[in-house]
Amino acid sequence: MEAVNVTIRIDKKDRDMANELFKELGMTFNSAINTFVKQSLREQAIPFKVTKNNLSFLDDAESDKLTNNLIKKNLKAFKELAK
Numbered sequence: 001m002e003a004v005n006v007t008i009r010i011d012k013k014d015r016d017m018a019n020e021l022f023k024e025l026g027m028t029f030n031s032a033i034n035t036f037v038k039q040s041l042r043e044q045a046i047p048f049k050v051t052k053n054n055l056s057f058l059d060d061a062e063s064d065k066l067t068n069n070l071i072k073k074n075l076k077a078f079k080e081l082a083k
Contacts, residue, residue, distance in 0.1 A: 010018075015029070022032045039047040071078065 018032070019029055022029055025032075027035070036047065
């Protein structure tokens with residue numbers, strides 16, 4: 001398979017946050033983009049729901065996981081505020 005370079009423009013903050021997420025998932029930014037492309041080709045569609053409503057991008061399980069992660073990261077501050 002012949003590989004080609006692709007250049008994209010992305011907000012620096014988004015890129016940095018995505019890099020951190022992909023690192024936690026054991027992936028590089030490049031491998032995540034390749035995964036997206038391969039899944040798109042496999043499904044012949046964007047492999048996630050595209051919607052105007054930015055609040056509907058998480059299902060309940062994902063929302064709970066995100067909330068729990070935020071609580072864990074900020075538990076000390078939460079305890080201080082609760083005093």
